[in-house]
Amino acid sequence: MYNGKFILRFEDTDPKIKRPSLIFYDSIRQDLKWLGCKVDEEYIQSDRLPIYYEYTERLIRDGNAYVCECPPEEFRKKTLAKEPCPCRILSAAENLERWKRMLSGGYSEGQAVVRVKTDLEHPNPAVRDWPALRVIDTKKYPHPRVGSKYIVWPLYNLAAGLDDHLMGMTHIIRGKEHYTNMVRQKYMYEYLGWKYPEAIHYGRLKITGAFLSKSKIVQGIKEGIYAGYDDPRLGTFAALRKRGITPEAIKKMIIDVGTKSNDVTLSWENLFSYNRKILDATSNRYFFVAGHAKITVKNIPKIFNAKLPLHPEKPEKGFRQYSITPIGDENASFFYVAEKDITNMETGKIIRLMELFNVKIEEKAGNWAGATFASESYEDVRKSKAQLIQWIPVGEEYPCSIIMPDASVTEGYAESACKKLKPDAIIQFERFGFVRINEADEKLVAYYAHK
Numbered sequence: 001m002y003n004g005k006f007i008l009r010f011e012d013t014d015p016k017i018k019r020p021s022l023i024f025y026d027s028i029r030q031d032l033k034w035l036g037c038k039v040d041e042e043y044i045q046s047d048r049l050p051i052y053y054e055y056t057e058r059l060i061r062d063g064n065a066y067v068c069e070c071p072p073e074e075f076r077k078k079t080l081a082k083e084p085c086p087c088r089i090l091s092a093a094e095n096l097e098r099w100k101r102m103l104s105g106g107y108s109e110g111q112a113v114v115r116v117k118t119d120l121e122h123p124n125p126a127v128r129d130w131p132a133l134r135v136i137d138t139k140k141y142p143h144p145r146v147g148s149k150y151i152v153w154p155l156y157n158l159a160a161g162l163d164d165h166l167m168g169m170t171h172i173i174r175g176k177e178h179y180t181n182m183v184r185q186k187y188m189y190e191y192l193g194w195k196y197p198e199a200i201h202y203g204r205l206k207i208t209g210a211f212l213s214k215s216k217i218v219q220g221i222k223e224g225i226y227a228g229y230d231d232p233r234l235g236t237f238a239a240l241r242k243r244g245i246t247p248e249a250i251k252k253m254i255i256d257v258g259t260k261s262n263d264v265t266l267s268w269e270n271l272f273s274y275n276r277k278i279l280d281a282t283s284n285r286y287f288f289v290a291g292h293a294k295i296t297v298k299n300i301p302k303i304f305n306a307k308l309p310l311h312p313e314k315p316e317k318g319f320r321q322y323s324i325t326p327i328g329d330e331n332a333s334f335f336y337v338a339e340k341d342i343t344n345m346e347t348g349k350i351i352r353l354m355e356l357f358n359v360k361i362e363e364k365a366g367n368w369a370g371a372t373f374a375s376e377s378y379e380d381v382r383k384s385k386a387q388l389i390q391w392i393p394v395g396e397e398y399p400c401s402i403i404m405p406d407a408s409v410t411e412g413y414a415e416s417a418c419k420k421l422k423p424d425a426i427i428q429f430e431r432f433g434f435v436r437i438n439e440a441d442e443k444l445v446a447y448y449a450h451k
């Protein structure tokens, strides 16, 4: 909209606690591509350590940063008392020496940290002399991309703060939990003579019932609780994609939510309703029956050629056609129907096989119902509000498994017209819900999106 550039930056400078994993670089690229976010430039911070070192040296040389050897607890006491630690008052030359020692492995983990000077009187103690770089034993915790090449690693505020300027960021739009980071980084910008970008801090976007905790997802996959990052129970983009949530729906929802400073809580239903609007207009309709229940209809007076539109408002999309030819002395025909519909049937009542004809239920036995032809016209049953159910002629069934949002599998039959579907197609199974086709081979495998 503003002719901006979209820069993808991988912030992977914690080889120990938030250890990056090689697979995520590519899955993040894939997710963005799927979302329609075209990347103009890409940077990986673990490639940029020499740049961070260069600016750190400049900050130390100018007396704006120092290498602190204090144990964390002692440093904390000092800052809370608004007093400098003994390292802060050393000369720049002495600190440069410590910095060289740090880079050459003279300190082990926890023995030294580079701090950027701020106002020791700052009302927020967390702002006072914030940590900028620390030592990580990469022999023990090698970085997945650069191994043990570096032992001094930048923390968020140094790396992101420098990069925002060096990459020409004009606007920082991020969660409000980063507000204090802006306050911290502004000291560094002043020392370097840079102008801080426009910063907008928005509230957290929460989705009720969503499973978004990264560490829990990783743990669950390790333990085999989840099939992978695209397990339908997860709130990952990979999972949403697999279920048939469209990138357009996500984009519309995010734009509508905007960058409010208060927290926003949404439910999955909010996202689904955006998605439903998009899919409803475009998706082809088909029949699916859950379970393996059957109905026998007798006394069918003639051959019926059912012509079912692929989309009720878009005749140009075409039709599926099934010929119902009654056989035997009883002029009978056989259909698969949803098990749930059999359960709800009452003997003596009339129901309508959608777009086909009306039948009267005569008897029921377990998974089966016997019926007789009643009449053809929908008008006959409109007033009595007869149940309209989907059906599949026996012989036209296509075995189908649907993976539900809770990862359970609903088995049943899709109509044979579905054999033409290709993976990734998103369709609506009438009276069941929208699904995304995952495999269309000997059987159809689909993921359930929503009603």
Ligand SMILES: [Zn+2]
Residues within 6 Å of the ligand: 067, 068, 069, 070, 075, 085, 086, 087, 088
């Ligand atoms: Zn110190």
